[in-house]
Amino acid sequence: MSMRELVVLGTASQAPTRQRNHNGYVLRWDDEVILFDPGEGSQRQLLHTTVTATDLTRICVTHFHGDHCLGLPGTIQRLSLDRVAHPVAVHFPAGGAEYFARLRYATSFYETAELRVEPIEADGQRIALRCGTLEARRLRHPIETYGYRLVEPDGHRMLPEKLAAYGITGPAVGELIRVGHLDLDGRRVARDEVSVPRPGQRFAFVMDTGLCDGVYALAEHADLLVIESTFLESEAALAAEVGHLTAAQAARVATESGVRRLVLTHFSQRYPDPRRFHDEARAHFDGELIIAEDLTTVQLPPRRVASAG
Ligand SMILES: [Zn+2]
Numbered sequence: 001m002s003m004r005e006l007v008v009l010g011t012a013s014q015a016p017t018r019q020r021n022h023n024g025y026v027l028r029w030d031d032e033v034i035l036f037d038p039g040e041g042s043q044r045q046l047l048h049t050t051v052t053a054t055d056l057t058r059i060c061v062t063h064f065h066g067d068h069c070l071g072l073p074g075t076i077q078r079l080s081l082d083r084v085a086h087p088v089a090v091h092f093p094a095g096g097a098e099y100f101a102r103l104r105y106a107t108s109f110y111e112t113a114e115l116r117v118e119p120i121e122a123d124g125q126r127i128a129l130r131c132g133t134l135e136a137r138r139l140r141h142p143i144e145t146y147g148y149r150l151v152e153p154d155g156h157r158m159l160p161e162k163l164a165a166y167g168i169t170g171p172a173v174g175e176l177i178r179v180g181h182l183d184l185d186g187r188r189v190a191r192d193e194v195s196v197p198r199p200g201q202r203f204a205f206v207m208d209t210g211l212c213d214g215v216y217a218l219a220e221h222a223d224l225l226v227i228e229s230t231f232l233e234s235e236a237a238l239a240a241e242v243g244h245l246t247a248a249q250a251a252r253v254a255t256e257s258g259v260r261r262l263v264l265t266h267f268s269q270r271y272p273d274p275r276r277f278h279d280e281a282r283a284h285f286d287g288e289l290i291i292a293e294d295l296t297t298v299q300l301p302p303r304r305v306a307s308a309g
Pocket residue numbers: 063065141208
């Protein structure tokens with residue numbers, strides 16, 4: 001069984017609180033372990049989880065405000081300290097390359113780890129991974145910002161009893177999946193005769209932003225959407241002014257986009273009671289709703305059932 005889950009390192013916007021570390025998230029998705037937006041203290045938060053710096057395969061930064069990247073120096077140096085042997089890819093808005101360069105070499109250290117630096121140059125840029133496609137979409141914030149989504153292609157779930165009925169075993173199964181049919185003793189067996197569609201899973205990561213097309217493009221049919229809700233509706237005007245979302249807006253995006261499991265995070269420290277985010281979002285979204293807490297884990301929901309036909 002492959003593991004697909006979100007590990008929450010921190011959930012505070014702007015400044016940490018006694019209960020909430022600066023932002024930070026890890027997505028485990030099969031052979032990818034992706035660190036998103038490591039805020040200050042992310043290296044230490046990792047110690048409280050089952051993820052180690054050595055596990056990381058990729059780092060994605062949405063933008064260069066401190067609560068989304070001040071954890072980069074410590075995390076990057078840790079990769080070298082731990083002699084991580086595999087290359088670690090790093091994505092960030094290309095316009096912030098100067099900030100990245102400073103954070104990467106914030107202090108002197110003995111560099112052994114290999115970073116594959118791949119900045120995001122354009123809206124809609126796609127990065128092919130073994131487990132799917134990582135896509136970046138431009139968001140609306142005072143500085144260049146990209147959200148990310150990971151999309152697994154639709155596939156096929158083979159039905160063992162049907163395969164057995166045709167006597168199809170071993171490498172022939174792989175060939176049938178790849179080619180779409182198999183010729184057996186003068187009869188052609190189509191893939192669809194021995195399988196059912198297996199919908200691909202989708203993960204989306206949206207922050208920081210005001211409402212814009214990019215938000216909807218990322219959230220579309222996400223099985224798991226992690227989205228900022230810095231503010232409540234009482235501060236809607238302020239949110240729009242500074243390029244942030246309210247809990248109600250984030251929840252409406254989730255409903256309109258067919259999201260299954262919704263994780264709200266990146267909370268302003270002005271609201272000490274997290275239930276207010278839940279209550280406001282609940283009025284606009286009736287799917288699974290999670291108000292993120294530090295050092296918790298959220299599973300990808302089970303795969304969608306393929307529609308008949
Ligand atoms: Zn920001």
